Amino acid sequence: KQIVLLPGDGIGQEVIESAKQVLEAVTERFHHTFTYHTHDIGGAAIDKHGTPLPEDTVRACQQSDAVLLGAVGGPKWDQNPSHLRPEKGLLGIRKQLGLFANLRPIKGFDQLLHASPLKHEVVAGSDLLIVRELTGGLYFGTPSERRNNGQEVVDTLSYQRHEIERIVDNAFQSARLRRKHLTSVDKANVLESSKVWREVVEEKKADYPDVEVEHLLVDAAAMKLITNPRQFDVIVTENMFGDILSDEASVLTGSLGMLPSASLREDGMGLYEPVHGSAPDIAGQGVANPLATILSTALMLRHSFGLEKEAAVIEEAVQQVLEDGYCTGDLDVKGGKQVGTKEMTRLVLERVT
């Protein structure tokens, strides 16, 4: 298998190096051969090539079986004009690779739950998956422009029916592998696109009779995520709603530094990345938490390669490291032994081999 590594900016370099070591150890143990190619994206690519997404990077990703991304962005590029901003690289690669399904599993770790802003009785036992449509909606719709001498501005929320169908199918399939409950989030009392969204979900229901379906307005969803996160299993929603709700959900369990994500193409090819950012303030100090990126490699093994056992080995190792009382500086594990990136990586490696 060909894997492209895109370290990106800030702590990206450190966490990618760490995750690659874990991936190598696990694939070696199970006799798979993975080959790695490193390319530039984001601010690093702007500095070297004058663009956040060099063609060379796109080509390499297109020829690969999976991509592992660190993080992009930093204050250095914050004042750049918008086509020279690191996040354009991220948006570009999603669109060019056709990564339409963003999967964000959110599950608390017992050792971290006390760091949640929510009361223990509210958040304990939460285990949800947000399936966000990633290449449509307001993000890429046209026109997106100023008019009338700058007196007016429009953006366009646009969906092809088949784009809605494929993400809804993906979510139903994910629900099947979990607790068989799907919450479709829309704003059908206002948006025409949400009415179509709701119709598609209603149509697809027939193909998944074993999955229970519920519709929820996005404003109500934003409330219920906080008041009763346990009520959710799989949530499926369009791009912008998914952006907001998945970030909202990411802080519920007190494990922001631990959350992985997958962005998938229809054939299973995917880009995997931690949910956290590039943390420029601690970059290069050897203290970054590599666990979310390591957990992203588990998602890669599962979703792009169907290697469930291998994925589970990584997830159990991470779980075990926390249970054994180790943590990085960003994690608030009570009485935890604080270690750096390299030592944390070694501790995980010890447990996967």
Add this chain to the structure above:
Amino acid sequence: KQIVLLPGDGIGQEVIESAKQVLEAVTERFHHTFTYHTHDIGGAAIDKHGTPLPEDTVRACQQSDAVLLGAVGGPKWDQNPSHLRPEKGLLGIRKQLGLFANLRPIKGFDQLLHASPLKHEVVAGSDLLIVRELTGGLYFGTPSERRNNGQEVVDTLSYQRHEIERIVDNAFQSARLRRKHLTSVDKANVLESSKVWREVVEEKKADYPDVEVEHLLVDAAAMKLITNPRQFDVIVTENMFGDILSDEASVLTGSLGMLPSASLREDGMGLYEPVHGSAPDIAGQGVANPLATILSTALMLRHSFGLEKEAAVIEEAVQQVLEDGYCTGDLDVKGGKQVGTKEMTRLVLERVT
């Protein structure tokens, strides 16, 4: 002053009756003369007139100085075609009256804070105001339609520059009356409309040098509302982001049943309503909590009529009722004496006269 009452559906009738009594008592005490006219909206209007927003209702509101609304909606109309749904009445009246500024103050009551899903140390002391643009953006932008035989659908997020300017001005002025901190929320790394939004805020800053301004992306705002609600004073944002964030914020303090709102026109005319819904499950039982609607009349006195002292009398009376240990069934006041709508109204009346 001419006040239009729009009870609407469910518990709307009961809470409007209650709030009207309080408003009458306070205006009498301070020698103001208010005249009341009741009209139909929402499901009640669909049943009686075949439309959620009769012309007669619009005309009455246009001739009034302020409108007090109960709530609209209920299962009875949930399957109606979209032009015959109660919330169309609400959207219609906002647009027709030009109510561009939605103000949602969110402040915890000490007696209720323990009912918050957030930990006490996270939520205690939160006191924020969300200023939501209410007549632009995705809600009314055109085209909003299906295309290509239903194979495609678009909605349009559209703003006139002056629409952004007036809501930003409103928010700066609100911040001035509070802790002088303004957080402008957008998605400037993706949307052209957000870039314009950010430019307008940057321009307006010069007119309010005493107000500190911060820009926050909507996904980050959704996180910070939960992890650190105290960091916010005034938040200003466009219509859809405001819909989501204000509902998210409304559950933070455990006081959902206590939250009022104001929707204002440029000349100060406004529509006032509780944040909660029509609660069809308890309608007509005499147990509805009238306090959010009563607090909405305080916002009316303050924002439409500049009667600050009168507004404060109502707010203090409500505060006092809670301190004296009274509550309605929806409120979780520890050791509280539970009373019905009429008795709660009487308790407030006792304290405003």
